[in-house]
Amino acid sequence: MAEKRFVYADNAATTKISDAVFDAMVPWLKEGYGNASSIYRKGDESARALNKAREQVATALGAEPREIFFTSGGSEADNWVIKGVAHSLAAKGKKHIITSVFEHHAVLHTCETLRKEGFEITYVPVSDQGLVSVEDIKNAIREDTALVSIMYANNEIGTIQPIAEIGAVCKEKKVLFHTDAVQAVGNVPINVKEQNIDMLSLSAHKIHGAKGVGAMYCRRGIVLPNLIDGGGQESGKRAGTENVAGIVGLGVAITNAIATLPERTARLRVMRNRLIDGLLTISHSRLNGDREKRLAGNVNISFEGVEGEALLLTLDANGICASSGSACTSGSLDPSHVLLSIGLPAEIAHGSLRLSLSDETTDEDVDYMLSVIPQVVDKIRAMSPLWEKIIAYS
Ligand SMILES: *Cc1c(COP(=O)(O)O)cnc(C)c1O
Numbered sequence: 587m588a589e590k591r592f593v594y595a596d597n598a599a600t601t602k603i604s605d606a607v608f609d610a611m612v613p614w615l616k617e618g619y620g621n622a623s624s625i626y627r628k629g630d631e632s633a634r635a636l637n638k639a640r641e642q643v644a645t646a647l648g649a650e651p652r653e654i655f656f657t658s659g660g661s662e663a664d665n666w667v668i669k670g671v672a673h674s675l676a677a678k679g680k681k682h683i684i685t686s687v688f689e690h691h692a693v694l695h696t697c698e699t700l701r702k703e704g705f706e707i708t709y710v711p712v713s714d715q716g717l718v719s720v721e722d723i724k725n726a727i728r729e730d731t732a733l734v735s736i737m738y739a740n741n742e743i744g745t746i747q748p749i750a751e752i753g754a755v756c757k758e759k760k761v762l763f764h765t766d767a768v769q770a771v772g773n774v775p776i777n778v779k780e781q782n783i784d785m786l787s788l789s790a791h792k793i794h795g796a797k798g799v800g801a802m803y804c805r806r807g808i809v810l811p812n813l814i815d816g817g818g819q820e821s822g823k824r825a826g827t828e829n830v831a832g833i834v835g836l837g838v839a840i841t842n843a844i845a846t847l848p849e850r851t852a853r854l855r856v857m858r859n860r861l862i863d864g865l866l867t868i869s870h871s872r873l874n875g876d877r878e879k880r881l882a883g884n885v886n887i888s889f890e891g892v893e894g895e896a897l898l899l900t901l902d903a904n905g906i907c908a909s910s911g912s913a914c915t916s917g918s919l920d921p922s923h924v925l926l927s928i929g930l931p932a933e934i935a936h937g938s939l940r941l942s943l944s945d946e947t948t949d950e951d952v953d954y955m956l957s958v959i960p961q962v963v964d965k966i967r968a969m970s971p972l973w974e975k976i977i978a979y980s
Contacts, residue, residue: 588957592905595955597792597883598741598769598942599909603835604794610838611796614831622828623817632830639837643801646840647786648777655802655820656833660768661692662813663787663802666824667764668696668735670810671785672705675732675762684708684726684734686718688927690741692787693766697735710736714929715876716745723752727759734763738770738786742924742940743875744884746774753782762808768792768800772843773851773881778803785810788840790832794945795839799832846945854882854943857952861885861941864956868963870976874925874938883943888930891973892937892966895919900962901939906955909940933972 594602614635620628622636640651647654657663672683685697687709697707710722718736727734734756739746749765756763764785767776772793778786785808789800804810816825862873862885870890889897894910901908910922925935941955967973 593951595941597944607835611831611835642837659800660789664692667785671733680732682731688924720751738767743886744881745875750781757782790836851882885941888938
């Protein structure tokens with residue numbers, strides 16, 4: 587086996603903070619501690635740093651600064667939009683929400699809470715390639731539909747959805763459209779105006795920013811209920827003294843992600859394809875999700891006769907950090923709802939491996955993974971009664 591190295595291939599779960607982001611944040615954790623709401627210069631410096639970050643996030647999305655609201659992350663933004671729209675439009679008799687079966691739990695569990703409150707939720711299916719159909723969305727829209735919420739790129743299989751087309755349908759039918767773009771921001775070109783996106787969620791820690799900070803874009807003219815009542819922060823809609831360092835870091839992270847996007851996408855695609863082609867030479871393996879319409883850094887492959895937990899633990903022992911589904915479901919033995927949604931049987935879904943690459947990933951990392959993973963799969967299969975059955979019947 588190749589000489590052991592440490593390979594972080596779980597960037598869809600979280601990323602390492604970049605030097606540029608870290609360096610930009612530090613002054614705001616030390617000398618720049620002024621409260622942005624204070625009148626003196628030390629406060630005003632913080633307020634100006636927040637303004638700059640708001641402009642940076644707005645620019646990255648093709649939005650206006652006043653349409654950006656800082657949050658504690660993607661989950662908070664998802665909750666704010668979905669519950670906010672539901673509760674304000676319920677008064678007008680609109681109690682129907684459309685989403686997809688393979689959303690992140692921040693969306694699915696929020697919809698489930700609303701269902702218990704009396705809202706009706708339509709979960710559109712996804713194809714075996716992990717794509718939502720625009721026709722399905724169109725057909726699901728009713729008189730009483732308040733919101734369509736479809737993720738931009740899936741966090742497990744990386745598939746990129748037809749967001750502009752869905753946006754156009756929603757605009758035509760006069761229904762609000764939200765997208766959870768946590769995986770897409772900085773990895774796919776986004777323009778909320780051109781794509782008719784009314785609301786969008788993003789998170790800093792998926793793009794080399796800090797954990798616990800994100801943002802919600804809300805098109806001007808749409809009035810969401812306040813998320814947190816209190817002081818006047820975030821136009822009075824999300825009170826609480828701002829996380830200046832985290833927000834400054836988000837501004838830098840998103841700006842850098844956009845600036846390096848074309849070059850990074852080209853480089854990651856090559857590494858991703860090399861991984862996919864190499865891993866598919868393992869017998870009884872399959873790629874999950876459309877091969878072309880997927881994030882440049884996402885690899886998701888199932889190996890029959892392999893148990894995901896065993897795979898991850900053995901890879902960890904070899905220095906490789908990976909995932910077998912979404913981080914929220916690992917620890918429980920439920921197969922991933924995303925892999926089930928594209929039609930995988932539970933036992934194959936269990937044996938899936940997600941490798942998510944980033945700026946930091948090198949060709950040597952890819953070489954190492956391609957040398958270790960086939961051996962690990964072989965080793966696990968050699969001990970698996972399930973694998974014995976599979977080869978006996980094939
Ligand atoms: C990570 C993630 C979230 C949650 O974001 P947090 O900032 O960790 O709350 C939501 N949606 C998707 C698609 C994600 O990948």
